[in-house]
Structure formats: structure tokens, C-alpha cells
Amino acid sequence: MRILVTVKHTPDLQSQRSFTDGRVTRTAEDGTMNELDEYAVEAALQLVEAAGEGEVYALTVGGPDAVAAVRKALQLGVHHALHVSDEAVGGSDVFGTAKVIAAAVNKIHGEAPLDLVITGMAALDGLTSMLPTALAAELDWSQLTLASALSVADGEATIERHLADAHETVSAPLPAVVSVTDELNKPRFPNFKLIMAARKAPVTVWTLEDLGVNAADAGAGASRTTVVDASERPPRADRVKVTDTGDAGTQLADFLIEKGLA
Amino acid sequence: MTTVAVLIDHRDGAVTRPSLEALTLARSLGTPVAVWLGESPSADAAAQLGEYGATEVRVVDVADARLAASAAAALGAASDDADVIVVISTFVTKEIVTRLAMTTGAGVVVDAAGAEIVDGKVEALQTVFAATWNVRTRIDADKAIIGVRPNTTQATPADSAGAGTIIDVSVDLPETRERVVSVAPVEQSDGTPLAEAPVVVSGGRGTGGDYTLVSELADLLGGAVGASRDATDEGWISHEHMVGQTGTTVTPALYVACGISGAVHHRGGMQASGTIVAINMDPDAPIFEIADFGVVGSLFDVIPQTIERIKERRGA
Ligand SMILES: Cc1cc2nc3c(=O)[nH]c(=O)nc-3n(C[C@H](O)[C@H](O)[C@H](O)COP(=O)(O)OP(=O)(O)OC[C@H]3O[C@@H](n4cnc5c(N)ncnc54)[C@H](O)[C@@H]3O)c2cc1C
Numbered sequence A: 001m002r003i004l005v006t007v008k009h010t011p012d013l014q015s016q017r018s019f020t021d022g023r024v025t026r027t028a029e030d031g032t033m034n035e036l037d038e039y040a041v042e043a044a045l046q047l048v049e050a051a052g053e054g055e056v057y058a059l060t061v062g063g064p065d066a067v068a069a070v071r072k073a074l075q076l077g078v079h080h081a082l083h084v085s086d087e088a089v090g091g092s093d094v095f096g097t098a099k100v101i102a103a104a105v106n107k108i109h110g111e112a113p114l115d116l117v118i119t120g121m122a123a124l125d126g127l128t129s130m131l132p133t134a135l136a137a138e139l140d141w142s143q144l145t146l147a148s149a150l151s152v153a154d155g156e157a158t159i160e161r162h163l164a165d166a167h168e169t170v171s172a173p174l175p176a177v178v179s180v181t182d183e184l185n186k187p188r189f190p191n192f193k194l195i196m197a198a199r200k201a202p203v204t205v206w207t208l209e210d211l212g213v214n215a216a217d218a219g220a221g222a223s224r225t226t227v228v229d230a231s232e233r234p235p236r237a238d239r240v241k242v243t244d245t246g247d248a249g250t251q252l253a254d255f256l257i258e259k260g261l262a
Numbered sequence B: 001m002t003t004v005a006v007l008i009d010h011r012d013g014a015v016t017r018p019s020l021e022a023l024t025l026a027r028s029l030g031t032p033v034a035v036w037l038g039e040s041p042s043a044d045a046a047a048q049l050g051e052y053g054a055t056e057v058r059v060v061d062v063a064d065a066r067l068a069a070s071a072a073a074a075l076g077a078a079s080d081d082a083d084v085i086v087v088i089s090t091f092v093t094k095e096i097v098t099r100l101a102m103t104t105g106a107g108v109v110v111d112a113a114g115a116e117i118v119d120g121k122v123e124a125l126q127t128v129f130a131a132t133w134n135v136r137t138r139i140d141a142d143k144a145i146i147g148v149r150p151n152t153t154q155a156t157p158a159d160s161a162g163a164g165t166i167i168d169v170s171v172d173l174p175e176t177r178e179r180v181v182s183v184a185p186v187e188q189s190d191g192t193p194l195a196e197a198p199v200v201v202s203g204g205r206g207t208g209g210d211y212t213l214v215s216e217l218a219d220l221l222g223g224a225v226g227a228s229r230d231a232t233d234e235g236w237i238s239h240e241h242m243v244g245q246t247g248t249t250v251t252p253a254l255y256v257a258c259g260i261s262g263a264v265h266h267r268g269g270m271q272a273s274g275t276i277v278a279i280n281m282d283p284d285a286p287i288f289e290i291a292d293f294g295v296v297g298s299l300f301d302v303i304p305q306t307i308e309r310i311k312e313r314r315g316a
């Protein structure tokens, strides 16, 4: 079983997140591996462990600091780390990012076939949840998204997905792009031995040229969308906080009625 | 003139309110045409779409469009001439528009709170980073796709109604690798689905698993019941009720958080709501940082009193 997991470097949710010149401010200190990608890493490790053989690759696309995302994946136990780092990738939209990730996937797939690419259900900064679909289309592989259960047998992957109106079971032949939700598993914690090993583990770094991607097909230049303005929202004004001494419920009702909400 | 195709969401043959909101938004961008996937709409439904400005109702009678690639082909066939496509942002439509954008080269912004045309280009508005930032994104591509969140545009009928003429569109669905093995419909609770509800009353760990008061208040306010992840993990209430970054994102006019601490994952899914009310015993709970009206107290004391008072004042 050969699996590639995509991991994005995103600002820590607890940090003060912001924009600079229409792009997310990204620094090494408060950036981490997208929390939802931990479930993807866990899914890949479990499948390989169950198969008793195989390899897991972690891939990130981003600036130099993004290496932190694949280091985290190494700490969790993936076998190989890949980092596409190129100035020209900055400002990519979903489609440019998908093109670059697909090129990296194809490079590994060309060395020896992959069975699966596993992604998180969303990156907690962009939050579009569009990348897995775009990647499957770009690769022309099967698309199995939002898996809250995943199994692989006889050259097929099968998932369950919980949508607002229905629970679906969907199957498709390998190779497949699978996005997984945080319902799928419970990610492991890195152990000391792996943390030490991850520090020294090699990370393969590729540029767009290494992948045969034309710089004009990725990055801000190729982006179909441009952030023209980003501003911090003012905090909510006139906030009220009461401590219940027996009539707070009544005060709340009056507040709602005055606001025309009840 | 800009043609704006709106993918209509319908349930049991009826047009959902977010679809009317999307048509209202579409009117401000150009001339709306409605796209209806599935069995032809009733005359009433088509008339309603016309009332909200749809000049045409393009029907693609696909029996099964559960797979993103199939739905994208159907939507694509009915929106060939459209400069702008508007859908209601959900996990499902995000996949459909991504597929469509892969074949049409369209630029896409999802989870938008609004859009306008500036210098001939669509600009979409979003709130990001758990609603702490406003972002305006221009779609440079020739075709623009916008996924809008429910409750972000006030649905109003058009001053002059569109004809709402039904036009049948045929499509050859693509071969898909994926196979839907089974579909189990989720039992829908009465009333409006969470994402569309104008009022959401949510209960978290602080309810201890008893949703009686939360449901009663939600009913009284004409809203839906939401929950935190801890509550759905406990099995107190089904997953469909979970509000948050990995659950449903809601933007109701009123959000009432009862016994919810306000973890960043939860806030990401509700922070853009109009008015936020929090009821929590812990004065330091982070939910109070974003509450317009916070009550430090037990929900078991506060909610019954609130319900009683509202009934009393309504009766008066
Ligand atoms: C606030 C914000 C708003 C944006 N809005 C838009 C928009 O409206 N339209 C648009 O086209 N682009 C948009 N982008 C750009 C887009 O986020 C990036 O191109 C991104 O790399 C892919 O989208 P996502 O972050 O939403 O990923 P999602 O689709 O939410 O991520 C799903 C999974 O894909 C994988 N993944 C995503 N990106 C990477 C990566 N760089 N490296 C490795 N794995 C990855 C991860 O496994 C992740 O869990 C936006 C970015 C930000 C920060």
C-alpha cells in the first residue's frame, strides 16, 4: 500500500491571524500542520499498518516555513517528506495549488504506483474544501470526499459520508483521492523516538521546474481570483454581560424583544 | 447584459428560502435564470422563481446527480451562456462548482456573504478567520462562480417579475468512476434546517444531555437546534446539529449558545451571526468575548425564565 498525504501549513487557530497585502501572514513561529490533516495522516498510517507493508509520503506546498508541516507528519510516523517550495507558488488559487500538487503526486506515482492520496476535509485557513475535488479532477483519479469511514479492498476504496440530507456509501477503483473528516479516527500523538528522528529525517525539496510545472500556470499570475481588500472587523460594540442574581432570564427576554428578535 | 445562473435548492418540490436569497442577490448582478436539477418544478414553484426575478427556469431532468461530476455536467449544460453562476454554499455544492470550474476555467469564491459588480468584474465578500476579518475578492476569470451562505441576503420579490418560463435542457451525464452504493436519508427534524434557520439555539456539554429547554426556546423563537462537538460526540444529539468549523456554518440573525464554552472550532462556525447570546456558568468562558448579551448563570435557571417572560410579553 503506497499512500501520499497532503498537509498544509496554516496559521495556528489560537494565534492572531491576519492578512498582509492580500495574503495570509505566514510565519514559522505560529504556523503548524493544518489540524484536520492529522486525521489524513492517521488514516494513511492505519491503512499501511493494517496491510503490513507500504509507505506513506507527506507532501506540502508552500513557502520555506511550510516545511514545519511535513516535519510534524514525520513526527507522527510518515516515511517520506516532500516539500514543494518555490516563490512562484505564492498567491495560488485552488486550481493552481491542485495543479502543483498533482504534478508532485504524478512524480511519485511514476516511480511506483500510489494507491491513494489522502487529504484533510478542509484547510483551517482557506476553508474552501475545494482542493480534494480539484486534485481528483486534475489527476483524473477517483474522488471520494468527506469520508467518516474508509476501507480499501480488492483494488477499491469505499467510504461513508454524512451529508446534511443523507448518509452515503460510495465506492471507486484505486487510485483515488480521499478527503477525510475528523470523525474518521483519533490521531495519535508523536512519540519521543519519532520526534528525535524527524529532526534529522531528510525532506525532499522540489521547485516548480523540478516538477515540470510552468511558473505561469501557478501562483498569483495564474490565479482566477485576487484579494482586493482585507480588513480586520471591528469588535462587537455595546456588549452586555449580566450575572444571574435571579432575574437574568427576564433581562435576556427583554433584550431579545427590544431587538425585535423574539 | 450579464446572465446570472442560479442553482436552485429544492426540497419536496418546494423552493428553499436560500434559493430566493440567491435569486435576490443574482438580480443585483444581472439577469437571473434559475437552474433546476431533477423532475420538472410545479407551476407554483416556477411562478415563485419568476416572482424573484428568474426570466427562465432551466430544467435538467437528471434522475441521479448525487455525484459531483454528474451534477456539474448538468449545471454546466444549463449555464453555458452565463457569465456568473450563483449556488448556495454547502459541502456538496462546493464540489459541484469545483468540477464545473475545472472544465470551464471559471474563478470561484465560496462561503460568500455577498457580491457586487465593480468595473465589470464580480467582487465577492467573505468573512474569514472565524469572522474576525472581512475579505473582498475579485474574480478575474471570464466566468465567475459564487457560493453564497444562507441568511446573508434578504430575500425580496423583484419589482417586475421574470417570466419564469420553463425550458428543458438535456445533458449526457459523464461516466463516473465513483459508484453510490447506498443512500440513507437523514430524518429531518421539523422546521428549517440548521444552515438556513433565522435563529439557532445551541446546547453544549453544559446541557448534560438534556435538550428539552434548548428545543423549547428554539421552538418559541422559530429557530433550529444546534450543538457543540462535545454534545454530538457524546451521542446526545445527532451529528447534523453540530455547529462549527467541521460541522455546519451558520449565520442566523440570532445565535443563542447555552452551556457552550466557545472553543475556536465552534466559533468558526457561528461568529458571523447577527446577534450572539451566551448563557454560561463560567464568567471566563471564551464565548463571552463575542457575545452581544452574556448571562453568567445556569441555563437551567435562565432559559425557563426567558421562555416565560417572552410568552408573557407576547400575550400582553
Ligand atoms: C482566507 C482565504 C480565502 C481563500 N479563498 C479562495 C477562493 O475563494 N478561491 C480560490 O480559488 N482560492 C482561495 N484561496 C486560496 C486557497 O486557499 C489555496 O489555494 C489553498 O492552497 C487550497 O485551498 P484551501 O486552503 O481552501 O484548501 P481546502 O480545500 O480547504 O483543503 C483541503 C485539504 O487539501 C490539502 N491542501 C490544501 N492546500 C494545500 C497545500 N498548499 N499543501 C498541501 N496540502 C494542501 C490539505 O490536506 C487540506 O486539508 C483562499 C485562501 C485563503 C487563505
Ligand SMILES: Cc1cc2nc3c(=O)[nH]c(=O)nc-3n(C[C@H](O)[C@H](O)[C@H](O)COP(=O)(O)OP(=O)(O)OC[C@H]3O[C@@H](n4cnc5c(N)ncnc54)[C@H](O)[C@@H]3O)c2cc1C
Pocket: A035, A036, A182, B203, B204, B205, B206, B207, B227, B228, B229, B230, B231, B242, B243, B244, B245, B246, B247, B258, B259, B260, B261, B262, B263, B264, B265, B266, B269, B279, B280, B281, B282, B285, B297, B298, B299, B300
Ligand atoms: C479538529 C477539531 C475540530 C473541531 N470542530 C468542532 C466543531 O466544528 N464544532 C464544535 O462545537 N467543536 C469542535 N471541536 C471541539 C472543540 O474544540 C471543543 O472541544 C467543543 O466545542 C467544546 O464543546 P462544549 O463547549 O459543549 O464543551 P465544553 O468546552 O466542556 O464547555 C461546556 C461549557 O458549559 C458550561 N456549563 C456547564 N454547566 C452549565 C449550566 N448548567 N449552565 C450554563 N453553562 C454551563 C461550562 O462552564 C462550559 O463553559 C473540534 C475539535 C477539533 C480538535
